Structures are given as structure tokens and as C-alpha cells.
Amino acid sequence: MKLFAVIAVTWSFLLSVDGFGGTIDWELDQVSPYISNGTQISIQSRPYQVSLVIDFVNYCSGILLSDLFVLTAAHCIYGRKYAQVILGANNPNASIREPTLVSREALLLYPHDLYRPNSTRFDIGVVRFPSPVTFTDVIKPVTLPNMNDTSPSNYTGEIGIVSGWGYNEKSGPMAAHLRGVNVTVITNYECNASYSGVIRDEHLCASGRGAACIGDGGGPLIFNHTLIGLISWSDEACNMTAPTVFSRITYWRDWIYRFSGI
Incomplete structure (x- = not known):
């Protein structure tokens, strides 16, 4: 079993995988997450989904919470100094820029303060923009569960x-x-x-x-x-x-x- 790490790439060329090592709870090595056996969908159906370029070379996804904040995994931003957020794109890595694409630099990267590399816990963090982004048909915030919806058994079977x-x-x-x-x-x-x-x-x-x-x-x-x-x-x-x-x-x-x- 292994953790999903960030994938190291240039803007258009895969370089290497940057992952975790060591043990917490049990043996963990280096990996990262992808959509296996998926089908193509439109960014218009997922206008809250963004791509993160971390320290100029590393990729992860994120989720637009508001015009100022993006939610992502702590393992994507822990120990990192820079993130570029790509919004409104079906292919953020295309050689020809999509007209709906918006690129913003992050002001703040904040992983959960209890997250540590190699851990399976506290894998959540936020990214903040220096100023609000403008919402469009392909850039919109996600809907979150109600604040009082905290049952750990929620959604089983859905x-x-x-x-x-x-x-x-x-x-x-x-x-x-x-x-x-x-x-x-x-x-x-x-x-x-x-x-x-x-x-x-x-x-x-x-x-x-x-x-x-x-x-x-x-x-x-x-x-x-x-x-x-x-x-x-x-x-x-x-x-x-x-x-x-x-x-x-x-x-x-x-x-x-x-x-x-x-």
C-alpha cells in the first residue's frame, strides 16, 4: 500500500515522481494518484476543479472553495514554497492555451499543521490567492456539505x-x-x-x-x-x-x- 504523492513534470513533459518514504502505522513508499479507467469529461461539468503546479514542476489537483481559496491534499503542498493554480481548462498542459484558462499564483500554502510526510492522516490543506478570481461558466466554487452533516457513516453505498x-x-x-x-x-x-x-x-x-x-x-x-x-x-x-x-x-x-x- 502506498501514498499518492505529487507527480514531478515540466509544463509539458513528465520528469519524475516525487513521493514519500519511511513508516507511519505501516510501510509506505512512493506513489501518486490518477484516474484509472476513466472517461473524458468537460471542465464545464466540473468548474470547481483546478490544476496545481507546485514549485514550478509538480502537479496535483485542487477544488475551488471560493474566489480566494482552493482546497487540496496536504501531501501536495507540504514543505512547498510556490503554487500556480490553473482554472477553467480541460487540458491545463495543452500547447495551445484554451481561451477559458485562467492562471493565478498562490499567496499562501497551508497544509494541516499535523500532517507529516509518510502519514495517512491529516491530508488536507488550503491554497489562498492574493486577490479574488472572477467566476465564469467554467470557474465556479464547489458545493460543500452542511456544517452539521458530520456522520462518519454518511454516503455509504452511494x-x-x-x-x-x-x-x-x-x-x-x-x-x-x-x-x-x-x-x-x-x-x-x-x-x-x-x-x-x-x-x-x-x-x-x-x-x-x-x-x-x-x-x-x-x-x-x-x-x-x-x-x-x-x-x-x-x-x-x-x-x-x-x-x-x-x-x-x-x-x-x-x-x-x-x-x-x-
């Missing part, structure tokens, strides 16, 4: 959509267009059968005919037009037989409010 620009298989390459796939939320008890008991209330697990993988970290799991999960980690092979693990948004709802006001 079918959601996970999306991103990551690999379609572990060997790559990065997707040329935003992709998505349906997955079914399972209980944490079921998920722990695959992951040696490390799944906690802060996690949400889903499985199905596709999975997240390299380049998808920090991306959304959407159910009923609402963000319910933030892509965190999975099986090292991005294996569709193993669940993808998300940070559970209802668990982190108060934290999101404290650091973004949303």
Missing part, C-alpha cells in the same frame, strides 16, 4: 464521481483531458480489510470500475453535486480492486470553515 488529469494507468502518461469515473462509497470497516486497520473516521473509501492515481491527488469525489471526498491515497499500483482513500469532507468541515471562512 455512487460518486472522482475526476482528474492524472495517469490512466501507473506507467502513464498524464491525461490530455480531464477524466472522471464512477465509484461506490464503502464502509470504513470494509476499507480496513484492504489497508490493515489504518482507516479512521477522517477517511472515506470508494471503489468501482476505476480509481485515482498519479497526478490526481487533491482532486474531488462528488456525490449529488456536493464535495464529499478529497483524493488522498490508494494501493501502490492504482489497482481498481483496492479502494481509493479520500479525506472525508464532513469530518473536516469545521477545519475548512476555520481556514477559509467557507
